[in-house]
Structures are given as structure tokens and as C-alpha cells.
Amino acid sequence: MAEEWHLVASTDDIEEEDVLGVNVEGTAVAVYNVKGEFYATENVCTHAFAFLSEGIVIDDIIECPVHQGRFHIPTGKPKGAPVSVALDTYATKVENGKIYVRLKGEGDP
Amino acid sequence: MEAAAANPETQKLTSPEANAKLLAAQREIISRGRLKPFTKRTDRHGLIYLGGHMSIIFGTGYLVYLATGTGWLIPAISLHGVVLGHLFAPMHECSHGTAFRTRWLNETVHWITGILVVWPPTYFRELGKDPQFVLPSPSSLMDYVYYVTATQLWIKNIGWILRHSMGRIRPFNRQFVPEDQLPKIFLEARVMLAIYAGLAVVSVALETWAVAIYWAIPTVIGVPVARALRVADHTGCTEGKLDLRTYARTVKTDPLTRFLCWNMPYHCEHHLAPSVPFHALPALHAEVGHEMNSVEKGYWAVQWDVLRDHLERKFRFRLVQSI
Numbered sequence: 001m002a003e004e005w006h007l008v009a010s011t012d013d014i015e016e017e018d019v020l021g022v023n024v025e026g027t028a029v030a031v032y033n034v035k036g037e038f039y040a041t042e043n044v045c046t047h048a049f050a051f052l053s054e055g056i057v058i059d060d061i062i063e064c065p066v067h068q069g070r071f072h073i074p075t076g077k078p079k080g081a082p083v084s085v086a087l088d089t090y091a092t093k094v095e096n097g098k099i100y101v102r103l104k105g106e107g108d109p
Numbered sequence: 110m111e112a113a114a115a116n117p118e119t120q121k122l123t124s125p126e127a128n129a130k131l132l133a134a135q136r137e138i139i140s141r142g143r144l145k146p147f148t149k150r151t152d153r154h155g156l157i158y159l160g161g162h163m164s165i166i167f168g169t170g171y172l173v174y175l176a177t178g179t180g181w182l183i184p185a186i187s188l189h190g191v192v193l194g195h196l197f198a199p200m201h202e203c204s205h206g207t208a209f210r211t212r213w214l215n216e217t218v219h220w221i222t223g224i225l226v227v228w229p230p231t232y233f234r235e236l237g238k239d240p241q242f243v244l245p246s247p248s249s250l251m252d253y254v255y256y257v258t259a260t261q262l263w264i265k266n267i268g269w270i271l272r273h274s275m276g277r278i279r280p281f282n283r284q285f286v287p288e289d290q291l292p293k294i295f296l297e298a299r300v301m302l303a304i305y306a307g308l309a310v311v312s313v314a315l316e317t318w319a320v321a322i323y324w325a326i327p328t329v330i331g332v333p334v335a336r337a338l339r340v341a342d343h344t345g346c347t348e349g350k351l352d353l354r355t356y357a358r359t360v361k362t363d364p365l366t367r368f369l370c371w372n373m374p375y376h377c378e379h380h381l382a383p384s385v386p387f388h389a390l391p392a393l394h395a396e397v398g399h400e401m402n403s404v405e406k407g408y409w410a411v412q413w414d415v416l417r418d419h420l421e422r423k424f425r426f427r428l429v430q431s432i
């Protein structure tokens with residue numbers, strides 16, 4: 001499959017320590033601004049259903065809005081109860097002030 | 110007044126549908142954009158409150174020391190116990206991860222306060238995930254007394270610690286705990302038990318009453334005050350329905366009580382958005398308080414309302430029966 005980057009937002013759209021929910025080809029993706037670095041993970045909490053883009057970014061942690069479960073944004077790893085299953089993470093790149101996300105599997109040989 | 114036990118539907122309340130409804134209910138009252146400034150975490154506020162709370166504890170502890178051997182001992186122990194009993198507030202705040210921005214600080218204070226108020230911290234955090242964690246109205250006067258005197262608390266909490274330390278958990282309680290958290294909950298019970306047993310052994314070996322006089326006895330005497338305040342925060346509010354405007358009660362109180370409760374008298378705002386740290390609750394109240402269940406009464410007036418309401422209902426029931 002050819003490597004496919006999806007334009008999701010401008011860097012100005014996401015303040016520092018904030019998150020934006022976007023839809024990439026039917027996949028709910030959360031895009032984060034962590035101290036000027038942009039990351040992307042799946043947007044749905046792995047505990048029970050909640051959009052992480054409704055949550056709070058604290059340093060490099062996203063806190064779920066419903067039960068305050070925590071994930072490490074760069075790796076998607078669970079960091080605080082009640083979450084125990086990691087989030088999928090997606091590659092991002094920034095070009096000319098635009099943020100692009102590549103979904104899992106895309107660009108894989 | 111077993112909080113969650115009163116609702117057999119509890120397991121459904123953490124379902125995806127319930128979560129979506131909960132967030133939608135919050136959004137009806139405040140948008141994410143308006144809420145965001147209130148959610149900023151700091152260490153500073155938690156450290157000021159913790160420092161203040163601990164200073165008052167040392168102050169009242171000193172009063173106990175001065176009063177030992179005099180007729181003032183019981184009043185001094187009671188006062189000390191009331192302040193100790195309010196350590197439930199930072200334990201509760203830390204369970205949401207909102208007391209301190211720095212995670213290890215939050216978790217350390219969660220643990221220490223949990224040990225002091227005899228609440229297993231991790232287990233408490235799991236229980237708090239139930240969005241329907243409200244106190245139903247007392248079904249009888251005995252029920253009220255059982256709750257407020259903390260008889261129920263000691264039986265329940267010590268029972269949990271003993272049972273969990275043996276690697277067992279009641280099926281009802283099990284539903285709140287994800288599989289991978291069970292070992293942690295069993296371990297925390299064992300650690301707590303070891304600490305309490307260690308304190309007892311050291312007290313006997315050193316022939317000292319210090320632990321009993323400065324912590325155990327005052328806590329038992331003082332916790333009922335904190336319990337009574339919790340009754341006012343919740344009892345009689347919407348039971349069995351997710352209406353965040355009337356889900357809890359925001360009570361008017363004096364600055365000292367508000368300080369010792371770490372702003373929990375803004376309880377309706379707390380349940381509206383548990384991710385808002387305690388220090389931002391007064392500001393959130395200023396923003397949305399007019400829409401919330403804020404009563405222009407103090408804790409003791411609300412307490413009386415709860416009791417009167419209960420007695421009236423009972424009276425009406427008797428009247429209907431006698432007709």
C-alpha cells in the first residue's frame with residue numbers, strides 16, 4: 001500500500017497542551033500538541049467508550065474525560081487506572097504549518 | 110446507606126452509553142472550551158492546602174498533648190479528630206488525580222491520607238468510577254445513625270481490608286475493579302494491614318499510647334463530622350438519574366470548613382466535572398453555579414432538612430396506612 005499522509009489540521013488549530021479530535025477515513029483520531037510536538041493516537045479510550053479529544057492534556061499525558069484514566073501520548077501506553085490497554089498511535093509530520101497523520105498499516109511494506 | 114450497593118444497575122452505569130450520556134449532560138451545562146481553563150493542574154495549591162491541613166493537625170495534636178491529664182482531654186481529642194477525619198477530602202481529591210499536577214506527589218498523598226482515614230486508596234479510586242456514586246436518602250433513622258456515626262464505615266472498610274488481604278473480593282465489589290487492578294488491590298490491603306499491625310506491635314512493645322491518643326481514638330471520634338457533611342453533599346439529590354444539575358448539592362459554609370474539605374462544599378460543580386481540581390471549584394461555581402443545585406444554607410441546616418424530610422415521609426406513610 002502506498003504511504004498515505006492525511007492532512008488533519010493546521011498547527012495553529014491546536015494550542016499547546018491541547019488535543020483535537022479528527023476523522024481520518026472513518027477512524028477517530030486524536031491529535032495532540034505536546035510542547036510544540038504533534039502526536040496522534042486513536043481517539044476512543046480503551047476502558048469504556050469516551051473520546052479522548054474531550055479530555056485534558058497534562059504534559060505528555062492525556063486524561064480521559066470520563067474516569068480520568070491516563071495514557072502516555074507519544075507511546076499510547078496506559079499510565080493510570082482504570083485503563084490497562086494501550087492506545088494505537090499514528091505517525092505524524094508537520095509541513096508548512098500543516099499536520100499530517102498516517103494511519104496504521106499505511107505505507108507498510 | 111450503602112452508596113453504590115443501593116443500585117443493582119450499577120454495572121450498567123460505566124457502559125459506553127452511560128459514559129456518552131454523562132459527557133453529553135456535562136456539555137449541556139458547559140462546553141469543553143469554557144471548561145478547559147478550570148482544568149489546569151498545579152502543585153502549588155495542593156501543597157498550600159496540604160501544608161495548612163497538616164499544620165492544623167499538628168496544632169490540635171499539640172492541644173491534645175497540653176490537655177493530657179486534664180479535663181480538657183476529651184474536647185481536645187474530639188477537635189483533633191474532626192481535623193483528622195477531614196483528611197478524607199485530600200484522599201478523595203487525589204483519587205481523581207487532581208490534587209497535584211505531579212503524579213508521584215498525588216499518589217504519595219493519596220496513599221498516606223488513605224492509611225490515615227482507613228480507606229484503601231486504589232480500591233476507593235475504582236469505586237469512584239461509578240458515576241452514580243451517590244448516597245441514597247436514609248431509609249430509617251437507624252440507617253442515618255449507622256452511616257453518620259461511621260459504624261458502617263468501620264465495618265465496611267475494615268472488612269474490605271481483611272478480605273482483600275486474603276486475596277478475596279465480594280462479587281458485588283468485584284464489578285468495579287478491572288481484572289488487572291485486582292493484584293494491586295490485594296497488595297494494598299496487605300500493606301495497610303501490615304502498617305496497622307506494625308503500629309499496634311510497636312505501641313505494645315514500647316508501652317506507648319501515642320498512636321491511640323494522637324490518631325486512632327481521635328479519628329474514630331472525629332470522622333462522624335466529615336460523614337455528616339457528606340450526607341449534606343448528596344442525600345436526597347437525584348437518585349438513579351444522571352442529572353448533573355441536581356446530582357449533588359453545593360452548600361454554603363464558612364471558610365475554615367471549606368478549607369478542611371478542600372472545597373468539596375462545591376459538590377455539585379465537582380460532580381459536573383471531576384477533572385476540575387479542587388482549587389478551581391469556586392471559579393467554576395462563579396461560572397455555572399446559578400444553574401446548579403446550590404442551596405443558600407449551611408451544612409447543619411441541610412442536615413436538619415435531610416432528617417426532617419425523612420421523618421415527614423415516614424409520618425405521611427403512617428398516615429396513609431392508618432386511613
Ligand code: FES
Nearest residue numbers: 045047064067069
Ligand atoms: S472511559 Fe476512559 S477511563 Fe473510563
